[in-house]
Amino acid sequence: MNSTTSILTDTHGRKHSYLRISLSEKCNLRCTYCMPHDGIPLSPRSHLMTADEIETFAKVFVDHGVTKIRLTGGEPLVRKDFTAILARLAKLPVKLSITTNALLTHRFIEDFKRYGLHDINVSLDSLNAEKFKFITRRDQYKKAFENIEQLIQEGFNVKVNAVLMKNFNEDEIVDFINLTKARAINVRFIEFMPFDGNAWNKEKLVSQAEVLNRVTDHFGVEALQPLPNEKNFTARNFKIEGFQGTFGIISSVTNPFCDSCNRIRLTADGKLKNCLFSNEETNLLKPFREGEKLEDLIDAALNAKKAVRAGMTDFDQLTNPDLHSNNRSMIAIGG
Numbered sequence: 206m207n208s209t210t211s212i213l214t215d216t217h218g219r220k221h222s223y224l225r226i227s228l229s230e231k232c233n234l235r236c237t238y239c240m241p242h243d244g245i246p247l248s249p250r251s252h253l254m255t256a257d258e259i260e261t262f263a264k265v266f267v268d269h270g271v272t273k274i275r276l277t278g279g280e281p282l283v284r285k286d287f288t289a290i291l292a293r294l295a296k297l298p299v300k301l302s303i304t305t306n307a308l309l310t311h312r313f314i315e316d317f318k319r320y321g322l323h324d325i326n327v328s329l330d331s332l333n334a335e336k337f338k339f340i341t342r343r344d345q346y347k348k349a350f351e352n353i354e355q356l357i358q359e360g361f362n363v364k365v366n367a368v369l370m371k372n373f374n375e376d377e378i379v380d381f382i383n384l385t386k387a388r389a390i391n392v393r394f395i396e397f398m399p400f401d402g403n404a405w406n407k408e409k410l411v412s413q414a415e416v417l418n419r420v421t422d423h424f425g426v427e428a429l430q431p432l433p434n435e436k437n438f439t440a441r442n443f444k445i446e447g448f449q450g451t452f453g454i455i456s457s458v459t460n461p462f463c464d465s466c467n468r469i470r471l472t473a474d475g476k477l478k479n480c481l482f483s484n485e486e487t488n489l490l491k492p493f494r495e496g497e498k499l500e501d502l503i504d505a506a507l508n509a510k511k512a513v514r515a516g517m518t519d520f521d522q523l524t525n526p527d528l529h530s531n532n533r534s535m536i537a538i539g540g
């Protein structure tokens with residue numbers, strides 16, 4: 206690093222201003238594509254970042270150019286000291302957001318408001334209670350949907366994320382988009398990604414073209430309005446004419462957005478991942494506890510970031526299980 210370059214700029218010139226922090230490896234759902242069937246070995250508590258460490262780490266990242274922090278997990282709201290962590294992060298000059306399954310959001314409405322957390326992404330893969338139960342292995346659809354409605358009514362900026370999987374929920378694409386008719390939300394269809402133990406298979410992918418075909422078959426070609434891409438976008442966004450909300454397609458597998466990537470991830474056990482698809486992690490927590498300087502470790506991790514999807518430049522590499530089988534499942538990385 207020279208003195209004019211931030212430690213958060215990688216060798217490809219990308220500035221990383223968006224940090225996702227996983228607060229917990231635990232979750233109150235068991236989504237089949239996220240959590241391996243037999244669960245994951247949980248880290249001993251002493252190996253997880255404390256609230257103090259999360260604050261210290263976040264401050265270093267913010268000092269070096271991070272302007273947005275997303276809290277995730279596991280399920281971030283199962284962490285007992287969630288509000289204490291939120292209160293600490295709210296002191297930093299950073300935009301706070303969260304990704305949650307919404308099952309516990311009713312308990313935190315006032316905390317979110319008090320500490321300025323306005324952007325809430327909720328994961329919901331089906332609008333059918335039976336299918337929800339099948340994919341999450343928990344019978345909690347009613348609570349999840351009620352809480353999403355509450356968040357909208359309370360004025361939060363809500364995005365609903367649905368992972369699309371063939372023969373599971375691609376027949377619900379129109380139902381999901383109909384949610385945006387009278388609700389000013391953004392529904393995002395996410396491509397199913399390969400992780401350790403999640404039975405990924407490229408036949409289960411639903412492509413952007415398939416989504417758009419279903420949309421135009423139902424609503425008509427003229428009703429589909431493409432929206433301009435946002436800076437550092439991950440979703441290609443659209444709107445149905447006359448609808449209050451919008452919808453987007455996140456095609457990280459078939460059509461990645463690595464050129465504009467500004468994201469880095471910190472796992473609950475204090476490891477930095479420079480790319481979601483990378484098998485490699487940089488342990489920040491252990492060396493930090495031994496007195497090493499965080500800046501040097503972060504700089505090295507960013508310099509190792511590959512131009513495209515952890516070096517897997519073509520689709521065949523990505524679909525080769527040998528190349529991603531060491532990548533922890535999403536529950537452990539923090540989605």
Ligand code: SAM
Nearest residue numbers: 239278279280304305306328366397398535540
């Ligand atoms: N518990 C929270 C939730 O449910 O939103 C936060 C963590 S969850 C791991 C974050 C996001 O990762 C969710 O939107 C989930 O759908 C997504 N995710 C997990 N595994 C995935 C996979 N294999 N492919 C695509 N998205 C995945």
